[in-house]
Amino acid sequence: MFKIHPAEAKDAAEIAELIHASTNAWYLSHGRDKIFLCPPEACGLFPEVYEDLDPGCCLVAQSAANGRIIGSCFYHPRQTHISLGIMNASSEFAGGGIASALLDDIIGIADERELPLRLVSSAMNLDSFSLYSRRFFHPYAVYQDMFFRVPSGGGLHLMDLPLERVRPATLDDVKAIDRLEQEVWRTSREGDWRYMIANQRGYWHCSVIERNGEITGAMASIGHPASNMIGPGVGTSSIEIAALIVAELNQYPGQTPVALIPSDNPKLVAIMYALGGRNCELHLAQAYDRPPIIEGIVMPTFMPETC
Structure with missing residues (x-):
């Protein structure tokens, strides 16, 4: 079980560790090289920049059992749209519905503001593609x-x-x-x-x-x-x-x-x-x-x- 709430300043180091570990784990498990060759603390770039740009616009999933942050997602409201940023869930909780719950909350924010929601995601990651397509996301460009x-x-x-x-x-x-x-x-x-x-x-x-x-x-x-x-x-x-x-x-x-x-x-x-x-x-x-x-x-x- 977990609860979702806005991230706090004290969560930055834990979010950075989650981004580093879960992203590298996914690529390694699919026969690819690590994406982040830097130390985990360097991924503090994400909460640092996004707090500069969009204060308070990060949701985290927190384990009810031990209080650990096991999921995170940034979102970026703009005048014309909202962008869905980097989303991560702990590999220890794969299939636990963390990403789905985070995504549903951000879709709710976009619906409430009546703004389009956009993202850029890996075409290799069919799990994330399925997550988005089940919620009516559709591709409009390939990079x-x-x-x-x-x-x-x-x-x-x-x-x-x-x-x-x-x-x-x-x-x-x-x-x-x-x-x-x-x-x-x-x-x-x-x-x-x-x-x-x-x-x-x-x-x-x-x-x-x-x-x-x-x-x-x-x-x-x-x-x-x-x-x-x-x-x-x-x-x-x-x-x-x-x-x-x-x-x-x-x-x-x-x-x-x-x-x-x-x-x-x-x-x-x-x-x-x-x-x-x-x-x-x-x-x-x-x-x-x-x-x-x-x-x-x-x-x-x-x-x-x-x-």
């Missing part, structure tokens, strides 16, 4: 997880990419980036972009690309022991998005960042292969109720998961 080996000196480049039009993002760009997201997929995450560009934690980087004086693409990235990823990103041109990806990859010389590349954009996928990108997993963007209409390019990420 290829691709990793890139950035040379120790940086300097990744391909001919014909307009890198000269890429520059670091500033806080003055936030309104323009938000307008671009609303044009491309009717989504507003102004606070997320402000947070990442301000970079008070010290592990974000953001770039924009301009065309005729207007911002036509934006890309963020994170460099942290628990997450080294390119994204989120949004734009209107495959070539411009590719230039932004290269600019962000070059922030991490000697590392192997991961990016989620939309599979329905063969031109962008081909450019990523030319950059040396290699597939490591597939993810599905799914929606409960209304899926977004994407009229451009959208790249999700797992930090922050505000897709």
